[in-house]
Amino acid sequence: MNSPKKSLTINQKYNITGWLFLLPAALLIFAMNFYPMLQALVLSFKTGIGNNQVWGGIANYKRLLEDRVFWTALTNNFFYLIIQVPVMLFLAIILASLLNKKDLKFKGLFRTAIFLPCCTALVSYSIIFKTLFAYDGYINTILLNMGMISSRVNWLGQVSTAKIIIIIALIWRWTGYNMVFYLAGLQNIDESLYEAARIDGAGPVKAFLKITVPLLRPTILLTTIMSINGTLQLFDESVNLTNGGPANSTLTMSHYIYKASFEYNPQFGYAAAMSYVIFILVAVLSFVQMKVGDKR
Amino acid sequence: MKKKIVALLLTAAMAVSLMACGGTKETGSSENTDNSQAQNETQSSDAEEAAADDSQKTLTVWCWDSFNVDAMKTAGAIYEAEHSGVKIEVVETVSSDIQTLVQTYAMSGELDALPDIFLMDDQVFAKYLQNYPEVFADLTDSGINFSDFAPSKVANSVRDNKNYGVPYDSNTVIACYRTDYLEQAGYTIEDLTDITWDEFITIGEDVLAKTGMPMLTNVQGEPDLLNMILQSAGISVFDENGNIMLTNNEGLKDAMYVYMELVQKGILQEQTDWSGYQGSINNGTVVGTINGSWICATIMSTDQAEQEGNWAVTNMPKLNDYEGATNYSAQGGSTWAVSSSCKNYDLAVDFFAATWAGSTEFYDSILTDLGAIATYLPAADSAAYNQTSDYFGGEAIYAKIVSYGGQIPTVNKGIYWSEEKEALGVALSNILEGISDFDSAVADAQATVEFIIGQ
Numbered sequence: 001m002n003s004p005k006k007s008l009t010i011n012q013k014y015n016i017t018g019w020l021f022l023l024p025a026a027l028l029i030f031a032m033n034f035y036p037m038l039q040a041l042v043l044s045f046k047t048g049i050g051n052n053q054v055w056g057g058i059a060n061y062k063r064l065l066e067d068r069v070f071w072t073a074l075t076n077n078f079f080y081l082i083i084q085v086p087v088m089l090f091l092a093i094i095l096a097s098l099l100n101k102k103d104l105k106f107k108g109l110f111r112t113a114i115f116l117p118c119c120t121a122l123v124s125y126s127i128i129f130k131t132l133f134a135y136d137g138y139i140n141t142i143l144l145n146m147g148m149i150s151s152r153v154n155w156l157g158q159v160s161t162a163k164i165i166i167i168i169a170l171i172w173r174w175t176g177y178n179m180v181f182y183l184a185g186l187q188n189i190d191e192s193l194y195e196a197a198r199i200d201g202a203g204p205v206k207a208f209l210k211i212t213v214p215l216l217r218p219t220i221l222l223t224t225i226m227s228i229n230g231t232l233q234l235f236d237e238s239v240n241l242t243n244g245g246p247a248n249s250t251l252t253m254s255h256y257i258y259k260a261s262f263e264y265n266p267q268f269g270y271a272a273a274m275s276y277v278i279f280i281l282v283a284v285l286s287f288v289q290m291k292v293g294d295k296r
Numbered sequence: 297m298k299k300k301i302v303a304l305l306l307t308a309a310m311a312v313s314l315m316a317c318g319g320t321k322e323t324g325s326s327e328n329t330d331n332s333q334a335q336n337e338t339q340s341s342d343a344e345e346a347a348a349d350d351s352q353k354t355l356t357v358w359c360w361d362s363f364n365v366d367a368m369k370t371a372g373a374i375y376e377a378e379h380s381g382v383k384i385e386v387v388e389t390v391s392s393d394i395q396t397l398v399q400t401y402a403m404s405g406e407l408d409a410l411p412d413i414f415l416m417d418d419q420v421f422a423k424y425l426q427n428y429p430e431v432f433a434d435l436t437d438s439g440i441n442f443s444d445f446a447p448s449k450v451a452n453s454v455r456d457n458k459n460y461g462v463p464y465d466s467n468t469v470i471a472c473y474r475t476d477y478l479e480q481a482g483y484t485i486e487d488l489t490d491i492t493w494d495e496f497i498t499i500g501e502d503v504l505a506k507t508g509m510p511m512l513t514n515v516q517g518e519p520d521l522l523n524m525i526l527q528s529a530g531i532s533v534f535d536e537n538g539n540i541m542l543t544n545n546e547g548l549k550d551a552m553y554v555y556m557e558l559v560q561k562g563i564l565q566e567q568t569d570w571s572g573y574q575g576s577i578n579n580g581t582v583v584g585t586i587n588g589s590w591i592c593a594t595i596m597s598t599d600q601a602e603q604e605g606n607w608a609v610t611n612m613p614k615l616n617d618y619e620g621a622t623n624y625s626a627q628g629g630s631t632w633a634v635s636s637s638c639k640n641y642d643l644a645v646d647f648f649a650a651t652w653a654g655s656t657e658f659y660d661s662i663l664t665d666l667g668a669i670a671t672y673l674p675a676a677d678s679a680a681y682n683q684t685s686d687y688f689g690g691e692a693i694y695a696k697i698v699s700y701g702g703q704i705p706t707v708n709k710g711i712y713w714s715e716e717k718e719a720l721g722v723a724l725s726n727i728l729e730g731i732s733d734f735d736s737a738v739a740d741a742q743a744t745v746e747f748i749i750g751q
Contacts, residue, residue: 049427050399050402050403050427050428051402051403051427051428066747067747068740068743068744068747069744069747130568130569134568134572135565135567135568135572136575136581154566154568156568157516157566157568158729159725159729159731242568243517243568243569244517245516245517245568245721245722245725246516246517246725246729247517247721247722247723247725247726247729247731248722262395262396262399263714264714264715264748265423265427265711265712265715265748266399266403266427267748268403
């Protein structure tokens, strides 16, 4: 049936060239990303301290179920997730719609100002927040001088306030970042839709709820997945702002993984198992998000 | 036009930032080449050793804190002066970084990346020695006389009757107080010498009422002070087999109650981190501190000139009527280790034998210049230890510290020490915040440490 063998068609040639161009990057990604991930999976089935690793089967995963510190960390992560992500995304979308207004003056200035926190290094901003909220820090001094508190508050030393400070810090750092995505999304919404809505008598709130939000759905989905992913892997803030304290109340899973590998007697297998739990959690949550959010 | 300008600016910014990145990378890589050069040099010198012994040899040292760095540099200068062609290169590396790097290199098998000599915190030395024995060079038969060092210090770096470390700075606990603050409240340093914690709390309340200042500060969640109290009374939280015993430990209970009373009455102010702790001392917002004698260097590093002469050293309070309670304890300190990958093992050993483990003149000079109090016993007889310190009110504090050193009770520590400290920190926070009661918090701490050991 086939015609006699002849040289490659032009399409095949293009295909091969394309693959050749992709190959170096693909190989690098495999070697640098996927191979370590597979190694980590193997490691998560081993137990022991330091280099003395023995095959333990699912011992590490069983161990996770009994580890109270891990459960505390998991709860903390979900606390951040449930409170911080919606607040931040809501703020970001509001800010984006405000900054998208045509008649707004100094738009560039505001956009830059709100986006600027994202350019701060995670460690630097954590340390700045720590200094601000320190026992003899600025916040206490200002509040004290304004008469809003009668004595200094140990913001980062109390369970209730430490968590809130971390959330405030996160919102400060990441709102602008998400706002940029919404701004980009808003550029794709045709202005005529809003005009039509105005003619039909819809107020700004209604226009926001009925036009902006539905049309931004793909962007909202994207930012939600990214934020969930980021929050579940939260590390710098927990380490630098509070060092997980007081009493592990701000400890995150990633911080605990770090501790299990580098601060305690090193339990790399166990730490790898915890990493896989985070991996699975992120995957499942993203999958659910996609199923629920993507109505295409 | 406007857009073009913006685009131009952005490109310029990017180029600058890229250049900045490139710059840092370059310095990083140049450091690497330095290292590899040093290694190449040592390797080549090894090869040439048979022919001629005058080629340049370098010993690279990692240690932290200007205090340790300067002490090592002093030793290096002494040795370099006597041995031409030898260079002691000191690279300042933070303690926790040394730990992480040692661990990473050990796990990856890249032991060659380690320096020839590194300093290790005594609190983790045993842990690293047990987990990564391949990192440490055996010094047992090196000719270093280990009986010249305080036995309790040497024991920390011994495994299976083999020596793996050269002990360095003293871990003897001292209590330091600001005499000017005490005076304001009507007390002298004698009132705080040889006292119990109950007496200390009475004085502390009075001082707080009169000066508005807490007697002590401590880093929250890292109750070093609690561990000092425990050791001062000879209370172990591990049994001989390394099992954790926090529950039904009467001594621990007493010590924790003392600690909590200090916090609740505001006599001990908890700080969020070490810089807060250090700051409280240097800024004069605390009356005193109780810590290893190495804290003297921190105390003297203040920029407040009025603090000079207003500090005094005494012993720490003892655990009331607990049997075996003393006014003496140990905290921190560090030990030098030679890495197994050291290409010039003999040179490194000779360097230690000539300075850190054989020269009282060297110890005299670092004591006089840096206030470095070591555990090298022959040095204690020297006149330098009897010198007075103007900073500490003209008192001979070094002789005092050495005299404390011999009276420290020994306790079982082991490799799960930092896990235990953290678990107790969590328990203390939970009790103090009213989240759980004493017994359940301690039971939780016990379960947490048992869980970690159970790996």
